[in-house]
Amino acid sequence: MNAFLNWVEQNSDRIQREYFEFLRYKSIGTDPAFKNDTIACAHWAKDYLSRAGLKTELIETVGFPIVWGEDMRAGPDAHCLLIYGHYDVQPVDPIELWQSPPFEPEIRGGQVYARGALDDKGQIFYGMTAALAFKELGEKLPINLKFCIEGEEEAGSRGLSHSLPRLKEKMKADSILAIDFDLFGAGEPAISLGARGIVTLEIALTGSKIDLHSGQFGGLAYNPNRALVELLAKLWDRNGKVQVPGFYDDVEEMSEEEKKLFSFWGDQKEYGKMFGIHAFSMENGCSMMEANWFRPTLEINGICGGYTGPGFKTVIPAQAIAKLSCRLVPKQDPERIGRLIEQFLKSHVEPGMELKVDLHGGEGSFRGRPDSDLAQAVAAAYTDVMGKPCRRILAGGSIPVIAKMEKEIGADIVGMGFGLPDDNIHAPNEHFDMKRLHMGILTVAQTIQRLG
Amino acid sequence: MNAFLNWVEQNSDRIQREYFEFLRYKSIGTDPAFKNDTIACAHWAKDYLSRAGLKTELIETVGFPIVWGEDMRAGPDAHCLLIYGHYDVQPVDPIELWQSPPFEPEIRGGQVYARGALDDKGQIFYGMTAALAFKELGEKLPINLKFCIEGEEEAGSRGLSHSLPRLKEKMKADSILAIDFDLFGAGEPAISLGARGIVTLEIALTGSKIDLHSGQFGGLAYNPNRALVELLAKLWDRNGKVQVPGFYDDVEEMSEEEKKLFSFWGDQKEYGKMFGIHAFSMENGCSMMEANWFRPTLEINGICGGYTGPGFKTVIPAQAIAKLSCRLVPKQDPERIGRLIEQFLKSHVEPGMELKVDLHGGEGSFRGRPDSDLAQAVAAAYTDVMGKPCRRILAGGSIPVIAKMEKEIGADIVGMGFGLPDDNIHAPNEHFDMKRLHMGILTVAQTIQRLG
Numbered sequence: 001m002n003a004f005l006n007w008v009e010q011n012s013d014r015i016q017r018e019y020f021e022f023l024r025y026k027s028i029g030t031d032p033a034f035k036n037d038t039i040a041c042a043h044w045a046k047d048y049l050s051r052a053g054l055k056t057e058l059i060e061t062v063g064f065p066i067v068w069g070e071d072m073r074a075g076p077d078a079h080c081l082l083i084y085g086h087y088d089v090q091p092v093d094p095i096e097l098w099q100s101p102p103f104e105p106e107i108r109g110g111q112v113y114a115r116g117a118l119d120d121k122g123q124i125f126y127g128m129t130a131a132l133a134f135k136e137l138g139e140k141l142p143i144n145l146k147f148c149i150e151g152e153e154e155a156g157s158r159g160l161s162h163s164l165p166r167l168k169e170k171m172k173a174d175s176i177l178a179i180d181f182d183l184f185g186a187g188e189p190a191i192s193l194g195a196r197g198i199v200t201l202e203i204a205l206t207g208s209k210i211d212l213h214s215g216q217f218g219g220l221a222y223n224p225n226r227a228l229v230e231l232l233a234k235l236w237d238r239n240g241k242v243q244v245p246g247f248y249d250d251v252e253e254m255s256e257e258e259k260k261l262f263s264f265w266g267d268q269k270e271y272g273k274m275f276g277i278h279a280f281s282m283e284n285g286c287s288m289m290e291a292n293w294f295r296p297t298l299e300i301n302g303i304c305g306g307y308t309g310p311g312f313k314t315v316i317p318a319q320a321i322a323k324l325s326c327r328l329v330p331k332q333d334p335e336r337i338g339r340l341i342e343q344f345l346k347s348h349v350e351p352g353m354e355l356k357v358d359l360h361g362g363e364g365s366f367r368g369r370p371d372s373d374l375a376q377a378v379a380a381a382y383t384d385v386m387g388k389p390c391r392r393i394l395a396g397g398s399i400p401v402i403a404k405m406e407k408e409i410g411a412d413i414v415g416m417g418f419g420l421p422d423d424n425i426h427a428p429n430e431h432f433d434m435k436r437l438h439m440g441i442l443t444v445a446q447t448i449q450r451l452g
Numbered sequence: 453m454n455a456f457l458n459w460v461e462q463n464s465d466r467i468q469r470e471y472f473e474f475l476r477y478k479s480i481g482t483d484p485a486f487k488n489d490t491i492a493c494a495h496w497a498k499d500y501l502s503r504a505g506l507k508t509e510l511i512e513t514v515g516f517p518i519v520w521g522e523d524m525r526a527g528p529d530a531h532c533l534l535i536y537g538h539y540d541v542q543p544v545d546p547i548e549l550w551q552s553p554p555f556e557p558e559i560r561g562g563q564v565y566a567r568g569a570l571d572d573k574g575q576i577f578y579g580m581t582a583a584l585a586f587k588e589l590g591e592k593l594p595i596n597l598k599f600c601i602e603g604e605e606e607a608g609s610r611g612l613s614h615s616l617p618r619l620k621e622k623m624k625a626d627s628i629l630a631i632d633f634d635l636f637g638a639g640e641p642a643i644s645l646g647a648r649g650i651v652t653l654e655i656a657l658t659g660s661k662i663d664l665h666s667g668q669f670g671g672l673a674y675n676p677n678r679a680l681v682e683l684l685a686k687l688w689d690r691n692g693k694v695q696v697p698g699f700y701d702d703v704e705e706m707s708e709e710e711k712k713l714f715s716f717w718g719d720q721k722e723y724g725k726m727f728g729i730h731a732f733s734m735e736n737g738c739s740m741m742e743a744n745w746f747r748p749t750l751e752i753n754g755i756c757g758g759y760t761g762p763g764f765k766t767v768i769p770a771q772a773i774a775k776l777s778c779r780l781v782p783k784q785d786p787e788r789i790g791r792l793i794e795q796f797l798k799s800h801v802e803p804g805m806e807l808k809v810d811l812h813g814g815e816g817s818f819r820g821r822p823d824s825d826l827a828q829a830v831a832a833a834y835t836d837v838m839g840k841p842c843r844r845i846l847a848g849g850s851i852p853v854i855a856k857m858e859k860e861i862g863a864d865i866v867g868m869g870f871g872l873p874d875d876n877i878h879a880p881n882e883h884f885d886m887k888r889l890h891m892g893i894l895t896v897a898q899t900i901q902r903l904g
């Protein structure tokens with residue numbers, strides 16, 4: 001690995017420059033205003049993979065294109081690894097809380113601040129750069145390698161999901177390495193053997209045709225803000241258990257093996273301290289590990305109704321809205337969960353209030369085998385690069401399309417990454433650092449060598 | 453009255469032109485961005501009163517100036533009438549729902565569309581124009597007349613409230629006519645003998661230092677949106693009764709006289725139809741009249757937390773906020789009610805959540821005598837102008853400063869106005885019409901004559 005280490009050190013300025021180029025694209029795939037920036041970002045990633053010696057193309061989808069690269073010269077008997085990541089990023093609101101513009105990467109205190117610095121541009125960038133290192137070092141790839149980098153992960157992976165049946169053959173692989181995960185803690189390597197699924201829905205409650213004066217109508221018209229808080233408050237009991245009938249039907253208890261493998265986490269007070277969290281929501285007081293990895297959630301991601309600007313406007317608003325999402329565990333079906341929540345809301349809404357529920361669908365959870373070839377290779381690479389034993393963990397978040405890829409391709413799955421929970425992904429001032437990015441290059445390079 | 457009728461008809465073009473001039477000032481007193489427009493609007497109103505022959509001045513306050521005009525030439529023995537109104541208007545959000553720009557008055561289908569067309573620029577404009585008619589007709593005023601037109605009614609009347617003790621002597625009057633009220637229905641005259649008080653407060657719930665990823669933290673961190681809906685939902689029981697201890701302590705049952713005077717209203721289904729309202733909130737099923745005139749309310753005027761823009765952002769927000777207000781009945785003290793709600797919220801908030809409550813204060817309710825000289829004069833004037841008997845009613849809304857003026861000046865109070873509940877005050881597409889504006893001029897002119 002010395003050759004790779006030397007290559008990274010000698011090329012560190014160029015690596016940073018190209019990383020920053022990638023980050024400057026405003027690839028907010030969820031917002032139509034940034035469509036052109038997102039497409040331009042895909043072109044940049046394709047060109048970068050071409051320079052790494054891969055045969056590349058942009059695969060058109062119903063949404064944003066998939067950046068594709070492959071090198072099959074290791075021959076039909078060699079292991080085939082598919083590396084997955086995404087070039088789209090989350091929106092940037094609340095923009096006023098960013099200390100530097102989100103698409104002008106800036107280094108402060110050793111950290112690179114930018115939207116996508118970690119999630120997932122920073123992560124997939126070190127994966128692509130590992131391939132570039134092989135090319136520039138003149139090392140033949142010991143395995144067949146494919147890259148699949150989508151542009152809609154933050155929006156539910158519509159394009160890739162729709163294209164999967166058609167691309168099944170092209171994507172065929174022995175294993176899938178999804179680079180969009182976290183370390184277990186600073187300096188603590190871990191491979192992720194699964195993530196939760198997700199389903200999202202929007203609800204709107206309408207009480208009148210126009211906003212009403214809260215004096216003229218106060219005491220008469222039912223306020224949609226009140227109807228909304230009363231309706232949403234019914235979703236949980238005092239212990240945090242979701243009250244939607246059938247919500248937990250397909251949730252399985254942890255197995256003995258799972259309890260053994262995963263029971264090393266954790267101290268909630270210590271964990272909460274970093275973010276100033278003092279109120280916790282573990283369902284029925286279960287452990288953090290169980291709550292975050294083995295139990296589903298229901299969250300209100302957004303709520304809005306009436307006047308919330310400066311000063312006061314004493315209205316009874318015509319409408320109030322909320323955006324909800326669930327994190328799902330294996331066997332829970334996103335469509336079914338969405339419909340159950342819809343039924344619950346419809347049967348509990350204040351009579352006379354108009355309720356509209358938009359189900360946006362979602363994706364299931366996935367789980368990889370703890371001792372697959374890929375799991376062993378990545379774990380050993382991590383240990384070598386970071387000098388520490390590598391844990392097996394699960395992720396509380398979701399990589400919606402991975403479950404579908406696993407089903408369609410039938411490959412072993414491992415999630416890896418160098419993220420830390422205080423990197424502010426999905427929040428203002430997202431950051432990552434060049435040191436972890438360099439370790440990422442080396443870990444992916446060594447994984448490829450070990451699989452070879 | 454024929455002379456006044458002729459004057460209005462002969463001057464109708466000019467009246468409309470000057471009314472539109474007044475409406476074009478963006479006098480949104482609650483929003484600091486419109487400070488200069490609001491002050492310019494005050495100057496315009498002062499100049500208009502000067503042209504009506506009154507001695508005028510702008511009285512400086514801690515907030516926006518009071519437009520003052522007086523004509524005391526009727527002598528010390530004559531009745532002294534103080535006319536109250538306001539030149540500030542409500543904000544215009546949601547601006548996208550306006551069919552024409554809110555500060556460019558436009559006539560469509562016989563209605564004048566503009567912010568302030570009715571509330572309260574349109575209303576006080578006909579009051580001022582009645583004085584102009586006396587001047588131009590060469591009719592000596594038979595009473596002493598004062599105008600007090602403030603610029604902060606929509607923001608709680610801070611300037612006028614602070615100035616009242618100092619202006620007590622200047623404002624001395626036998627009766628106060630507050631022109632900021634509604635008709636009982638189209639073509640149905642009514643004088644208002646009272647309005648509810650108001651108190652407002654803002655609350656903020658903070659769960660963490662930054663927005664959190666709903667996967668990484670879902671099931672662990674308590675979501676402030678959830679804490680907020682659970683907290684606010686506790687404010688009412690199933691029958692709409694406010695659950696804050698002490699909230700109803702000072703609320704009095706209706707007297708037999710009140711039951712007799714006011715029991716002519718109303719049919720909620722008919723009333724709701726106009727605005728598409730199908731869900732009602734009358735506390736414990738009481739009548740509309742009792743709910744809107746004799747019972748206090750608690751409303752969520754605004755609620756906001758997390759991401760509510762286009763697309764989806766799966767956050768657990770750091771903070772969620774709400775703006776609350778109460779309408780109050782006689783003897784309820786705004787400060788006390790605010791503190792009771794604060795105590796309730798603090799004792800019911802999820803442990804570990806940081807709760808901040810900002811009490812903005814408010815003003816009490818007021819009530820006028822049903823048979824004062826002014827009440828009789830206005831009622832007779834209405835009947836004469838509109839050809840219908842005039843009802844005595846109460847208002848569900850608030851004119852916060854009137855209660856204070858009543859206390860300080862000790863005068864009889866009557867509220868009048870030509871508003872209708874579908875004029876969209878405080879909402880997009882506020883409107884009024886020239887016919888009602890003309891009737892307003894005649895009704896105020898005749899009230900002055902009858903008091904003389």
